[in-house]
Amino acid sequence: MEDQESTVIPSIQVGDWVESGVDWLTGNFREIFRTFSDVLETLINGLIDALLFVPPDLMIVVLVLLGLILRSWQFAVGSALGLSAVVAMGMWEAAMQTLGIVVFATVVAVLIAVPIGVLAARNRVVSNIVQPVLDFMQTMPAFVYLVPAVILFGIGFVPGLLSTIVFALPPGVRLTELGIRQVDAETVEAGQAFGATPRQILRGIQLPLATPTIMAGVNQVIMLALSMAVIAGMAGADGLGKLIVESIARLDVGLGAEAGLSVVVLAIYLDRLTASIGGSGSDKSLGALIRRSRGRSVAQRVTTGI
Amino acid sequence: MSAIEAHGVFKIFGRRPERGVRALQEGRDREELRARGLTPAVIDATFSVDPGEIFVVMGLSGSGKSTLIRTVNRLLDPTAGSVVIGGTDISSLDGAALRQVRREKVSMVFQHFALLPHRTVGENAAYGLEVQGVNRSDREARAEEALGMVGLDGWGASLPSELSGGMRQRVGLARALAAGTDIMLMDEAFSALDPLIRREMQDQLIDLQQRLDKTILFITHDLNEAMRLGDHIAMMRDGRIEQIGTAEEILNNPVNNYVAEFVQDVDRTRVLTAANIMEQPVALLGSGAGPRAAQKLMREHQLNWLLVVNRDRTVEGLLWSHGVASAVHDGQDALPLYRDGLRFTSPDTTLNDLFAEAASSPAPLIVRDDAGRLLGVIPDVTLLAAMGNGQPGGNGETPGVSPHDIQTPIDGSTAEVV
Numbered sequence: 001m002e003d004q005e006s007t008v009i010p011s012i013q014v015g016d017w018v019e020s021g022v023d024w025l026t027g028n029f030r031e032i033f034r035t036f037s038d039v040l041e042t043l044i045n046g047l048i049d050a051l052l053f054v055p056p057d058l059m060i061v062v063l064v065l066l067g068l069i070l071r072s073w074q075f076a077v078g079s080a081l082g083l084s085a086v087v088a089m090g091m092w093e094a095a096m097q098t099l100g101i102v103v104f105a106t107v108v109a110v111l112i113a114v115p116i117g118v119l120a121a122r123n124r125v126v127s128n129i130v131q132p133v134l135d136f137m138q139t140m141p142a143f144v145y146l147v148p149a150v151i152l153f154g155i156g157f158v159p160g161l162l163s164t165i166v167f168a169l170p171p172g173v174r175l176t177e178l179g180i181r182q183v184d185a186e187t188v189e190a191g192q193a194f195g196a197t198p199r200q201i202l203r204g205i206q207l208p209l210a211t212p213t214i215m216a217g218v219n220q221v222i223m224l225a226l227s228m229a230v231i232a233g234m235a236g237a238d239g240l241g242k243l244i245v246e247s248i249a250r251l252d253v254g255l256g257a258e259a260g261l262s263v264v265v266l267a268i269y270l271d272r273l274t275a276s277i278g279g280s281g282s283d284k285s286l287g288a289l290i291r292r293s294r295g296r297s298v299a300q301r302v303t304t305g306i
Numbered sequence: 307m308s309a310i311e312a313h314g315v316f317k318i319f320g321r322r323p324e325r326g327v328r329a330l331q332e333g334r335d336r337e338e339l340r341a342r343g344l345t346p347a348v349i350d351a352t353f354s355v356d357p358g359e360i361f362v363v364m365g366l367s368g369s370g371k372s373t374l375i376r377t378v379n380r381l382l383d384p385t386a387g388s389v390v391i392g393g394t395d396i397s398s399l400d401g402a403a404l405r406q407v408r409r410e411k412v413s414m415v416f417q418h419f420a421l422l423p424h425r426t427v428g429e430n431a432a433y434g435l436e437v438q439g440v441n442r443s444d445r446e447a448r449a450e451e452a453l454g455m456v457g458l459d460g461w462g463a464s465l466p467s468e469l470s471g472g473m474r475q476r477v478g479l480a481r482a483l484a485a486g487t488d489i490m491l492m493d494e495a496f497s498a499l500d501p502l503i504r505r506e507m508q509d510q511l512i513d514l515q516q517r518l519d520k521t522i523l524f525i526t527h528d529l530n531e532a533m534r535l536g537d538h539i540a541m542m543r544d545g546r547i548e549q550i551g552t553a554e555e556i557l558n559n560p561v562n563n564y565v566a567e568f569v570q571d572v573d574r575t576r577v578l579t580a581a582n583i584m585e586q587p588v589a590l591l592g593s594g595a596g597p598r599a600a601q602k603l604m605r606e607h608q609l610n611w612l613l614v615v616n617r618d619r620t621v622e623g624l625l626w627s628h629g630v631a632s633a634v635h636d637g638q639d640a641l642p643l644y645r646d647g648l649r650f651t652s653p654d655t656t657l658n659d660l661f662a663e664a665a666s667s668p669a670p671l672i673v674r675d676d677a678g679r680l681l682g683v684i685p686d687v688t689l690l691a692a693m694g695n696g697q698p699g700g701n702g703e704t705p706g707v708s709p710h711d712i713q714t715p716i717d718g719s720t721a722e723v724v
Binding site for chain 2 (some may be wrong): 184185187189190191192193195196199200204205208209227
């Protein structure tokens with residue numbers, strides 16, 4: 001491709017450098033990448049197998065009950081209808097494969113994101129380094145990760161999984177940092193004034209008070225993971241994404257619609273569920289009711305000194 | 307030994323704050339430092355707090371009082387100077403030793419309560435003990451006891467969000483009490499409460515302080531609160547302590563115009579006490595004397611009343627000039643003592659409470675100590691004058707008495723006893 005050339009600025013071959021970098025990695029560390037890939041593949045397959053081992057009917061009952069406990073009966077009814085529709089359309093297996101990738105990627109992303117967020121909240125230097133890296137991860141078009149990931153890890157779940165993690169990570173870090181920074185300064189001072197160690201302050205004050213914000217971050221991670229899991233279908237990861245890619249290739253409008261609707265059901269279910277874990281929570285949920293009544297009785301025991 | 311002793315404490319915000327300390331010591335003012343990017347919040351603060359007293363630091367917002375209190379437990383590190391708590395200079399302590407001091411010696415109550423919303427009231431009150439590593443059953447018992455002291459029995463199971471502002475601050479107080487430290491720092495602890503609740507909390511604090519003998523460093527921007535609570539008051543302005551003294555000293559002898567202007571709006575009737583305005587009687591009559599001696603004394607001094615005292619200075623009664631005149635006229639030997647209408651008061655009764663008592667009798671108020679010995683008198687005119695301009699000693703009809711003299715019991719030489 002010809003482009004306008006400047007007489008002042010020399011041209012640089014960033015593309016060539018990255019390419020030779022990836023070549024060098026594959027040339028020298030092929031075995032390590034393959035082994036890593038195999039391990040991940042085994043783990044994700046195990047998770048998906050477990051999800052598929054449960055009969056769809058039973059799985060729906062479990063998911064609906066979860067919705068009832070954590071949110072409301074209205075949500076439970078809605079998710080029962082939506083999930084049944086997924087089964088009716090014959091999309092259950094693909095949906096569970098996608099769910100597996102999303103769950104796995106989310107867990108890994110949160111495990112990485114929260115500690116980084118905590119570090120960034122406590123240290124300006126870390127924060128200043130982390131910010132541009134997150135910007136890079138979030139704005140670099142997702143497809144760009146996919147190609148080197150496929151070269152390094154081969155076709156299958158793993159490249160999709162890894163690019164999903166990279167793509168979904170940033171809001172987890174950002175909202176953890178934000179959540180901890182916006183904890184009332186006087187409350188943290190109270191911890192210090194009573195002689196709490198930094199660890200006691202983090203665990204007893206900052207993390208609990210930042211939980212709603214951190215959970216909003218986890219919710220974002222899940223939603224990004226879901227959208228990326230569909231793109232991961234291009235790299236050969238089984239699931240709804242792969243069906244959508246197929247439907248585009250074959251111009252199969254029907255398949256595309258069915259797979260697409262299933263993604264929507266999964267997305268809404270995961271979004272509402274994680275949003276209600278986020279703390280503010282609705283009072284209509286069974287869980288909130290149970291928590292309230294149990295909280296009372298425990299606290300009463302505390303005050304009566306039994 | 308003082309409970310808290312601060313010496314030459316500076317706190318300056320900005321880059322390389324030490325240069326600010328030097329500049330201030332060389333006599334530059336705050337504005338010059340501002341221009342160099344430094345914000346001096348506390349300048350050369352020196353004070354000492356005795357064990358078991360309430361020491362109030364009073365100043366408007368921006369005067370540096372909240373910064374000052376935070377240097378006492380090193381939530382903020384002083385830029386220069388030393389803070390000694392119970393004999394330990396905390397300026398040089400490392401993290402662990404400092405935490406030890408905060409756990410065992412100094413607790414704190416915050417302006418906006420700073421409770422943990424996800425924990426119950428009981429768990430909040432037990433927070434200091436939890437940090438100290440006290441086991442669950444002990445800390446629950448002590449937290450419950452502390453909640454009882456602040457009048458929150460039975461609230462341990464509630465969440466802070468279910469409590470009113472005043473009750474939340476009681477939890478904050480209970481948390482500090484439960485920690486079991488001798489010293490409590492209170493940073494504008496009652497400022498966020500409405501006036502009625504604030505007054506109630508002040509009463510409770512005074513009561514608790516007397517029962518538990520805590521040393522309290524109290525920060526406020528409310529002068530009336532400072533006057534009510536403080537055994538000593540430090541007036542702060544622009545980072546400097548302008549004056550330290552008792553409420554009376556600051557009211558009656560302000561060191562400069564700033565303090566004087568500040569205190570002019572204070573409700574003196576709540577601060578000044580009987581001891582501040584009482585006068586020495588011009589003359590006293592011994593209880594063994596007769597009506598003729600009384601009449602002579604009253605003529606000499608142009609009095610229309612005269613107190614009769616016993617040898618131990620307890621008050622026997624009061625004579626009116628007309629009563630004495632008719633007793634002399636009738637040739638009686640017994641003094642026509644007036645006793646039923648006499649009003650007595652203690653030296654620490656506030657002016658506010660004196661008005662009601664004074665109004666009910668034509669006789670002057672008699673100030674006496676716990677043993678019933680006469681300390682002084684307050685005629686109506688003196689009380690009215692005190693209300694009018696707040697100056698002790700009245701308006702020249704009677705000899706002016708300085709506040710220092712009037713607190714000492716009358717000695718015989720100042721009043722003529724026959």
